[in-house]
Amino acid sequence: MLALLHTSPVHVPVFDALRDEEAPGLAMHHLVRPELLDRARAQGPDAVVDDLSAELAAAARHGARAALCTCSTIGSVAETAGAALGLPVLRVDRPMAAAAVATGPRIAVLAALESTLVPTKALITQEAGRAGRGITVRTVLVPGAWERFEAGDSDGYLAAVASAAQEIRDANVIVLAQASMAPAAEGLDVGVPVLAGPRTGLRAAAQLVARDASFSGLRTT
Structure with missing residues (x-):
């Protein structure tokens, strides 16, 4: 489980x-x-x-x-x-961070919460160190987005995120720092990859479960 x-x-x-x-x-x-x-x-x-x-x-x-x-x-x-x-x-964002590092050295991070910016930047820097790659990370707080999220205005929240992504220049890849932002990436064409964490995060976590189950099976046979 x-x-x-x-x-x-x-x-x-x-x-x-x-x-x-x-x-x-x-x-x-x-x-x-x-x-x-x-x-x-x-x-x-x-x-x-x-x-x-x-x-x-x-x-x-x-x-x-x-x-x-x-x-x-x-x-x-x-x-x-x-x-x-x-x-x-x-x-959930670790596989996304690794993918961002592999995509290019100039990484833009969008977040709706200021408290997310520092840990996400630190994570990307950590993944870059593991990969032996030099990177630069630019962080962007999407104005007014979290207030819309808390008010239940999902459409307004995602529109604000998409608008902020469209304003990004000189980046090789855009990272959506929070899982709730993921739908904003759908159909968004900004000329560079826009990465979100939920799908890759769940896929990697499912693999963890499978590996643990296989290891447990080996121990009991």
């Missing part, structure tokens, strides 16, 4: 649909904890470590073989908490 840790309920149907396309039959358990993002924004991501650890430990006790954190703001601390528990945890 794959546990998914969300900070908004809007992600539940999105990842259910992606599971049906990418990994049919994968058992998933959704954990929706919006208060974790609220606290991380107010006090910093480290403020949610204890609660994250408790959530992940409970998921492991209930059969989770891996977890996927769909919130970019707390993704790094989720991975660290999982490592301490012995549970593989993947932040």
Whole structure:
């Protein structure tokens, strides 16, 4: 089973649909904890470590073989908490970051939340180090986007993201830092790749579950 840790309920149907396309039959358990993002924004991501650890430990006790954190703001601390528990945890934007680094050296990051910019830039820099590539990262906070998201104005939110992407110049690739931004990339033609995390993140997390299941099978035979 794959546990998914969300900070908004809007992600539940999105990842259910992606599971049906990418990994049919994968058992998933959704954990929706919006208060974790609220606290991380107010006090910093480290403020949610204890609660994250408790959530992940409970998921492991209930059969989770891996977890996927769909919130970019707390993704790094989720991975660290999982490592301490012995549970593989993947932040949803890590495969996207690796793909961005492989695409080109000039990377633009769009985010609706300021608290997402620093961890996303750090993640991309980390992936560049692993790949041995030199990069430059430009971060852009999309004005007014998060307010629209919180108000339930999905169309307005995605339109703001798409508009901001169209204003980007001199980039080899554009990264949409938050999972909720992914639909804005559909049909968007800005002359460079526009990357979003949900699909590649779920695909990689499903592989983690499969690898763990295979390893467990080897140990018991």
